[in-house]
Each structure stands twice: as structure tokens, then as C-alpha cells.
Amino acid sequence: MDWLTSLFTVHSSIQTVVIISVIIAAGLALGKIRVMGISLGIAFVFFVGIVAGNIGMSIDKVTLDYAETFGLSMFVYCLGLHVGPNFFGSLRHEGMMLNVWSLAVIVLGTAFALALSPLTGISIPVMTGLLCGATTNTPALGAATQALAHAGLPSSDTALATAVTYPLGVVGVIIAMVLIRKFFVKPADLEVKKLSDDNHTYIAQFTAINPAIIGRTIQQIALMTHVKFIISRIWRGKQVLVPVATTELHVNDKLLVVTNKEDEQAMTLLFGKKENDQDWNKEDIDWNAIDANVESRVCVITRPSLNGKHLGALHMRQAYGVNVSRVIRGDIKLLASDDLRLEYGDRITIVGKHENLDNAEHFFGNSVKTLEEPNIGSIFLGIVLGLILGSIPLSLPGMESPIRLGIAGGPIIMGIIVGALGPRLHLISYTTRSASLMLRKLGLSLYLACLGLDAGKDFLSTVIKPEGLVWVGIGFLITLVPILIIGIIALKAHRYDFGTICGILCGSMANPMALGYANDTLKGDTASISYASVYPLGMFIRVVIAQMIIMFFV
Incomplete structure (x- = not known):
């Protein structure tokens, strides 16, 4: 022994x-x-x-x-x-x-x-x-x-x-x-x-009735205010649109807007009317059941070259025809503004047509297996x-x-x-x-x-x-x-x-x-x-x- x-x-x-x-x-x-x-x-x-x-x-x-x-x-x-x-x-x-x-x-x-x-x-x-x-x-x-x-x-x-x-x-x-x-x-x-809310985003539906924005493009409207917002979908009659910067707003367009909670009143003044029929901030919303032609998907950034880049520099609307509505970093939900600096491992919520989402997903990487490997x-x-x-x-x-x-x-x-x-x-x-x-x-x-x-x-x-x-x-x-x-x-x-x-x-x-x-x-x-x-x-x-x-x- x-x-x-x-x-x-x-x-x-x-x-x-x-x-x-x-x-x-x-x-x-x-x-x-x-x-x-x-x-x-x-x-x-x-x-x-x-x-x-x-x-x-x-x-x-x-x-x-x-x-x-x-x-x-x-x-x-x-x-x-x-x-x-x-x-x-x-x-x-x-x-x-x-x-x-x-x-x-x-x-x-x-x-x-x-x-x-x-x-x-x-x-x-x-x-x-x-x-x-x-x-x-x-x-x-x-x-x-x-x-x-x-x-x-x-x-x-x-x-x-x-x-x-x-x-x-x-x-x-x-x-x-x-x-x-x-x-x-x-x-x-x-x-x-x-003390604070980890959700730095707020989703609401507005109706475009403000004469000052009718006929203007989303890019022009964004320059009219200092408030940051993203329009992820537009309902125009029975048609659902995935807006881009050059999309013009028409009277009575229904807009699904992502912004900050404290800017809700400013958004109401900008677009004209806030719809209160539905709470869009609930966790159990099935975004893909809203319309058959427009989907919502969460992708993970696993492409190393995107680490540290500003979201606006990717031009996702022009290049892939999708809107980025939110970025989830850890447990924090961030507004997907153009000046947001992306990080490896961020979860990106993108909205668009099915084939466009597939292309955008490939661009971000979205390899969960890669993400699970520690550096x-x-x-x-x-x-x-x-x-x-x-x-x-x-x-x-x-x-x-x-x-x-x-x-x-x-x-x-x-x-x-x-x-x-x-x-x-x-x-x-x-x-x-x-x-x-x-x-x-x-x-x-x-x-x-x-x-x-x-x-x-x-x-x-x-x-x-x-x-x-x-x-x-x-x-x-x-x-x-x-x-x-x-x-x-x-x-x-x-x-x-x-x-x-x-x-x-x-x-x-x-x-x-x-x-x-x-x-x-x-x-x-x-x-x-x-x-x-x-x-x-x-x-x-x-x-x-x-x-x-x-x-x-x-």
C-alpha cells in the first residue's frame, strides 16, 4: 500500500x-x-x-x-x-x-x-x-x-x-x-x-395621418426627428410591405414601429395616431403568423468579420431586402439603430420575405455550433x-x-x-x-x-x-x-x-x-x-x- x-x-x-x-x-x-x-x-x-x-x-x-x-x-x-x-x-x-x-x-x-x-x-x-x-x-x-x-x-x-x-x-x-x-x-x-429595464426597445403600431410625412420617404422622415426608430412592416390595405429607406408613406398606412419606450409620444406626434388594439411587446407573439408573405427570424452573428462593425454600414435593406428590428446581447434587447456597433454572438431579429431572410442568415453566419466553442x-x-x-x-x-x-x-x-x-x-x-x-x-x-x-x-x-x-x-x-x-x-x-x-x-x-x-x-x-x-x-x-x-x- x-x-x-x-x-x-x-x-x-x-x-x-x-x-x-x-x-x-x-x-x-x-x-x-x-x-x-x-x-x-x-x-x-x-x-x-x-x-x-x-x-x-x-x-x-x-x-x-x-x-x-x-x-x-x-x-x-x-x-x-x-x-x-x-x-x-x-x-x-x-x-x-x-x-x-x-x-x-x-x-x-x-x-x-x-x-x-x-x-x-x-x-x-x-x-x-x-x-x-x-x-x-x-x-x-x-x-x-x-x-x-x-x-x-x-x-x-x-x-x-x-x-x-x-x-x-x-x-x-x-x-x-x-x-x-x-x-x-x-x-x-x-x-x-x-431600477432599469433590460428591454431597450418598444414596439407599437401607428397610423400615418400626419400631413407633414405623407408622400415622404422613410429616409426623409428620419431626418425630420432626432428620435431613433425602425419601421419593420407596413400594412397598406391588404398588402404587407417590408419597407426600405426609399419607401414613401401613404395616408392611413399602418406602421409597425420599433423605438424606445420613452419616445412613444414623439412617435405619435410624428406619424399622427397610435393604435392600441394590441400589445406588441408580449413575449408570446407569433410574428410569423401575422402575414404569410413576411417572416421574422432571429440570427446569430458568428461571422468574425462583422464583429465591431456598425449596423448601418451593412446596408441590410438595400443588399438583402430585410429590416433589422432588434439586437439581443446577452439578456439586453437593443434598438437596431444604424450607429449600433455589433458584437460577435449578438442575436439579430430580421424581418423580410423568406428567400431574403435565407440570404441574410447566411451573411450573418448563424452557426450556433461555432458559437458554442469557447475562444x-x-x-x-x-x-x-x-x-x-x-x-x-x-x-x-x-x-x-x-x-x-x-x-x-x-x-x-x-x-x-x-x-x-x-x-x-x-x-x-x-x-x-x-x-x-x-x-x-x-x-x-x-x-x-x-x-x-x-x-x-x-x-x-x-x-x-x-x-x-x-x-x-x-x-x-x-x-x-x-x-x-x-x-x-x-x-x-x-x-x-x-x-x-x-x-x-x-x-x-x-x-x-x-x-x-x-x-x-x-x-x-x-x-x-x-x-x-x-x-x-x-x-x-x-x-x-x-x-x-x-x-x-x-
């Missing part, structure tokens, strides 16, 4: 794979267990790693560092790539204010932790670890340990402090939400207030660029040595840039949801397993010491105090419902487990919406703050 024992005790490449795989498999399995409706999910990999390290399991130190670095860089890059397309859009309008509240939580928590350091006598590296654990932000811990390594300082106590405080960091957010709901939330605060090569290229970005020394005023974004900050910024701006540079950044989730979970699992294994050897001896218990208590305060203060203030402002506030708090603390609790106990999906809006920027700021604390105060 020595051969079996050696798989766990003798350092080798096989032993490394076995140890890490066992930790990840056990952690993910135990993470599904719910206690009082709460489960730790992937975070349990971290604790299984701690247990494994505490009972004497170990792997080669160089290999451990490699696996940990690779896992973290893969996770943060793929996360940046995932949120990139909607990242800058979320900073506008309501998303900007959501991030302001999230930033308030982050700033208050950081200031509170720094103020506790001289009061408690806890060193800055350890307090940084407590802050990372209290905010359940393992990428921030990765940034802090990298900054300590650049400074030539040990990081074992920092990782250990995170391990000690992480459990109550998870539970603390949930406890804070429970306290706020019990003592401060009124019934009106539980009513869902929708692994571009992901690894992005990781390389992210690591290069993270290694660039940045000199800031007041700092003796330059700061680096590191393996956590560089890849996530590169991921956001590629995800958001890739189509403008004609780079295909599309990755299937399943592939993105798989890579993120794989990267984070590798990182947490190695991190826990490295910190586990000293975990138990630290917890049973008096300072270990102090660390747990301080970490719990760092979690609870900022959330309670900002959460109550946001609630008293009466701007958001309680679900939205919970999403802000969970996102600012990078706590998906607490978000799951909020979703299970609250109506609507406002918690998830606000969480997604603040999580990318909040996590990035915490990653930078962790390094800044080490560089400025150590």
Missing part, C-alpha cells in the same frame, strides 16, 4: 494534482450543504484546504505558488471579461449612484480597519488580512500578498488572518441584513422598485496581457517604491477592457456563459485550495491563541459596522427598496453567499441587479486598496 500512501505524501507532479483535486472536490461537495438556509459554496474549498494543511498535507512550494498564481489570474481575468460588456454602461445613470453607495461601504470599512490598527496593536499586514477576510475578498488578499512579496516581507500571517476571519465575514453580512430588516425596514421598503486562445492571450499590465511599475506621489496592479489587478482590468472595448478593436471577446463560469470556478477553486493549504499548517495553533480570538472579533466588527451604518443610511434615504440595498451591500463586500440568502428571502431580482452593478468596480477598488495599504503604511 506504499504506492497509495505516496500519492499523498511524496512530493511529485502526480501528488500535487491528487492533493489539489481532493481538496477542491471535497470543498465543492461540502459547500452545497445548507445550514439554516445558508451555504458557503465554493468558499468551502478554502476551509478544506486549511484542514488539509493543518493535518500535515503539503505540496512542493514552487508548484503551490504556480497553481495559486495561475488560478487567481484565470479567475480575475475571466471575471473581468464577463462583466466588461456592461461595465461602463453600469456606471452611467442609476448604476453610478449604486457604486457611490458601494464605495461608501468600502471607504468606511477601510478607514475603520486602519483606525483599529494602532488601537489594538495589530500590524498593518495582519490588519490587511483581517480586512480581506472580513470582506470575503480573496482577490484582494492575493493583491496584498503580492505587494508584501515585492516588499520582501512574509505574507503567511496575512493569509492566516484572512482564514480566521473569513467565516464570520460570510455570516456577518447576512446578520447585518437580518438586523436592518428586523429593526429598520418598513413594509413599503420591501416593495420592489425596478480559449484569446483567453490565455488576455491573461498574458493582464499579467504584463499587472507587472508595470506605477510611481505615485508620496510612495517610496512603485506600485503594481499584480496578478489580481492587472488581469481583471485587462478583462474589463477586452470585454468592453474588444468589438471596437475588432477583437472577438465572446465566450459562452458555460465556458466563462467553468473557467472562473476552476481558477478560483485552484486559488482557494492552494491558499488554504498554505495557511492551514498554522491555522489551529493561531486560533487557539489569545490573539487568534482577538482577530476573529475584530474581523467581525470590520464586517458588521460599515454595512449597518451605510445600509441604514441608504434605507432612510428612501431611494431604493430593501432588495436593492442588500445587493449593494453584498456586492461591496464581494459576498455571493449573502446574495443567495437575499434572493431566497426577498421578492424580485433587484438584489441581483444592484449586486452586478457594483461588484466589478467594488472588487477592483478593494484589490487596489489592499496594495495601497501595504505600500503606504508598511
Whole structure:
């Protein structure tokens, strides 16, 4: 049986794979267990790693560092790539204010932790670890340990402090939400207030009776207003037309118009009369049953050369005799205006005659099988660029040595840039949801397993010491105090419902487990919406703050 024992005790490449795989498999399995409706999910990999390290399991130190670095860089890059397309859009309008509240939580928590350091006598590296654990932000811990390594300082106590405080960091957010709901939330605060609509299109039928547009072409009418619209069909008596730019409108033409909801009144003034006989925005409308000669079809852009091109530059009406009415990107429905920049993977709704739709479909590609193949090569290229970005020394005023974004900050910024701006540079950044989730979970699992294994050897001896218990208590305060203060203030402002506030708090603390609790106990999906809006920027700021604390105060 020595051969079996050696798989766990003798350092080798096989032993490394076995140890890490066992930790990840056990952690993910135990993470599904719910206690009082709460489960730790992937975070349990971290604790299984701690247990494994505490009972004497170990792997080669160089290999451990490699696996940990690779896992973290893969996770943060793929996360940046995932949120990139909607990242800058979320900073506008309501998303900007959501991030302001999230930033308030982050700033208050950081200031509170720094103020506790001289009061408690806890060193800055350890307090940084407590802050990372209290905010359940393992990428921030990765940034802090990298900054300590650049400074030539040990990081074992920092990782250990995170391990000690992480459990109550998870539970603390949930406890804070429970306290706020019990003592401060009124019934009106539980009513869902929708932040935004993912459907940026509105379909309505109008009758052309405005004398100013009769006899004019659609192109001429479009120049008469700043409002964007698409006329997908025209009913002229018993005839159904697929309009083009040169189509002239006649009196009493029935127009099926796609525009923005807020422009409905402007469209009524432009065309003359809005018909209210049917709701054209229902999900169950069979568009192909409206008329036998005109069809509606959804095509997927899988032709690489179309990535990043403006829709208007394709001249779909003139070249193929079809109208593009809507573009669906992820879960967002976009108005198919000429200035819309297309992205690989967009779903295009086209309207026209059957043979014309066949030609247009071939032009777009519409190969679902191709779309399902993840762009692994571009992901690894992005990781390389992210690591290069993270290694660039940045000199800031007041700092003796330059700061680096590191393996956590560089890849996530590169991921956001590629995800958001890739189509403008004609780079295909599309990755299937399943592939993105798989890579993120794989990267984070590798990182947490190695991190826990490295910190586990000293975990138990630290917890049973008096300072270990102090660390747990301080970490719990760092979690609870900022959330309670900002959460109550946001609630008293009466701007958001309680679900939205919970999403802000969970996102600012990078706590998906607490978000799951909020979703299970609250109506609507406002918690998830606000969480997604603040999580990318909040996590990035915490990653930078962790390094800044080490560089400025150590």
C-alpha cells in the first residue's frame, strides 16, 4: 500500500494534482450543504484546504505558488471579461449612484480597519488580512500578498488572518441584513422598485395621418426627428410591405414601429395616431403568423468579420431586402439603430420575405455550433496581457517604491477592457456563459485550495491563541459596522427598496453567499441587479486598496 500512501505524501507532479483535486472536490461537495438556509459554496474549498494543511498535507512550494498564481489570474481575468460588456454602461445613470453607495461601504470599512490598527496593536499586514477576510475578498488578499512579496516581507500571517476571519465575514453580512430588516425596514421598503429595464426597445403600431410625412420617404422622415426608430412592416390595405429607406408613406398606412419606450409620444406626434388594439411587446407573439408573405427570424452573428462593425454600414435593406428590428446581447434587447456597433454572438431579429431572410442568415453566419466553442486562445492571450499590465511599475506621489496592479489587478482590468472595448478593436471577446463560469470556478477553486493549504499548517495553533480570538472579533466588527451604518443610511434615504440595498451591500463586500440568502428571502431580482452593478468596480477598488495599504503604511 506504499504506492497509495505516496500519492499523498511524496512530493511529485502526480501528488500535487491528487492533493489539489481532493481538496477542491471535497470543498465543492461540502459547500452545497445548507445550514439554516445558508451555504458557503465554493468558499468551502478554502476551509478544506486549511484542514488539509493543518493535518500535515503539503505540496512542493514552487508548484503551490504556480497553481495559486495561475488560478487567481484565470479567475480575475475571466471575471473581468464577463462583466466588461456592461461595465461602463453600469456606471452611467442609476448604476453610478449604486457604486457611490458601494464605495461608501468600502471607504468606511477601510478607514475603520486602519483606525483599529494602532488601537489594538495589530500590524498593518495582519490588519490587511483581517480586512480581506472580513470582506470575503480573496482577490484582494492575493493583491496584498503580492505587494508584501515585492516588499520582501512574509505574507503567511496575512493569509492566516484572512482564514480566521473569513467565516464570520460570510455570516456577518447576512446578520447585518437580518438586523436592518428586523429593526429598520418598513413594509413599503420591501416593495420592489425596478431600477432599469433590460428591454431597450418598444414596439407599437401607428397610423400615418400626419400631413407633414405623407408622400415622404422613410429616409426623409428620419431626418425630420432626432428620435431613433425602425419601421419593420407596413400594412397598406391588404398588402404587407417590408419597407426600405426609399419607401414613401401613404395616408392611413399602418406602421409597425420599433423605438424606445420613452419616445412613444414623439412617435405619435410624428406619424399622427397610435393604435392600441394590441400589445406588441408580449413575449408570446407569433410574428410569423401575422402575414404569410413576411417572416421574422432571429440570427446569430458568428461571422468574425462583422464583429465591431456598425449596423448601418451593412446596408441590410438595400443588399438583402430585410429590416433589422432588434439586437439581443446577452439578456439586453437593443434598438437596431444604424450607429449600433455589433458584437460577435449578438442575436439579430430580421424581418423580410423568406428567400431574403435565407440570404441574410447566411451573411450573418448563424452557426450556433461555432458559437458554442469557447475562444480559449484569446483567453490565455488576455491573461498574458493582464499579467504584463499587472507587472508595470506605477510611481505615485508620496510612495517610496512603485506600485503594481499584480496578478489580481492587472488581469481583471485587462478583462474589463477586452470585454468592453474588444468589438471596437475588432477583437472577438465572446465566450459562452458555460465556458466563462467553468473557467472562473476552476481558477478560483485552484486559488482557494492552494491558499488554504498554505495557511492551514498554522491555522489551529493561531486560533487557539489569545490573539487568534482577538482577530476573529475584530474581523467581525470590520464586517458588521460599515454595512449597518451605510445600509441604514441608504434605507432612510428612501431611494431604493430593501432588495436593492442588500445587493449593494453584498456586492461591496464581494459576498455571493449573502446574495443567495437575499434572493431566497426577498421578492424580485433587484438584489441581483444592484449586486452586478457594483461588484466589478467594488472588487477592483478593494484589490487596489489592499496594495495601497501595504505600500503606504508598511
